[in-house]
Amino acid sequence: MTSSSAQTSQWWDHLQRLDGASDLPQIAGAAGRALVVLSAPYAQAMHHDLLALADTATDVVLIGGATDIEGIRRVPANAGLRHALGGTLTSLNVRMAASWLEHCTPGRLTDPPAQLRWDDWASQTARPERYDRTQVTNETVIAFIKEAKSTCPDASRTRLLRMFRDKGMACEQKRFADLYTSTIGR
Numbered sequence: 001m002t003s004s005s006a007q008t009s010q011w012w013d014h015l016q017r018l019d020g021a022s023d024l025p026q027i028a029g030a031a032g033r034a035l036v037v038l039s040a041p042y043a044q045a046m047h048h049d050l051l052a053l054a055d056t057a058t059d060v061v062l063i064g065g066a067t068d069i070e071g072i073r074r075v076p077a078n079a080g081l082r083h084a085l086g087g088t089l090t091s092l093n094v095r096m097a098a099s100w101l102e103h104c105t106p107g108r109l110t111d112p113p114a115q116l117r118w119d120d121w122a123s124q125t126a127r128p129e130r131y132d133r134t135q136v137t138n139e140t141v142i143a144f145i146k147e148a149k150s151t152c153p154d155a156s157r158t159r160l161l162r163m164f165r166d167k168g169m170a171c172e173q174k175r176f177a178d179l180y181t182s183t184i185g186r
Helices: 005-019 024-031 040-045 047-054 079-085 092-103 112-125 138-151 157-166 173-183
Strands: 033-038 059-064 073-075
Touching: 005 040, 024 033, 024 047, 033 040, 033 047, 033 092, 040 047, 040 059, 047 059, 059 092, 079 092, 079 112, 092 112, 138 157, 138 173, 157 173
Parallel strands: 033 059, 059 073
Antiparallel strands: none
């Protein structure tokens, strides 16, 4: 995963140079349909290819993405579905895509009945996530990491972050990772 839209664009440009012109429209055209799952930064980097895909008039669904594109049915990322689909926000679009397919009519991706089934399910299922966690200093995070590693030496960094958050304290994942690495090492 890249950390900026410039890096994401460079990644996509590099892939294009390695592989020649984008095959996304050709693949979708040959298959007659395409399910595309992208985070907003990657969708922005691939915007021109998505526009070309929309011009193929194939059955196309974009899960996540950055913006609506005429000719592509977009299902925006919905963090409110995470409790039903499980996992992290980072992989939510993939789990949304699997659920979308469960709501589809066999052999079709974008028919109106499937859209209605999805919309009904999502509206009944979605629950906004709200966290009332306390902001803490780096020193508090470091102290927690040291204590937790001494009592649970085999606990992963991810598990420690979950334990930390379960105590009602707030820490962004990257910040926790950086503090963990500077405290414990890799």
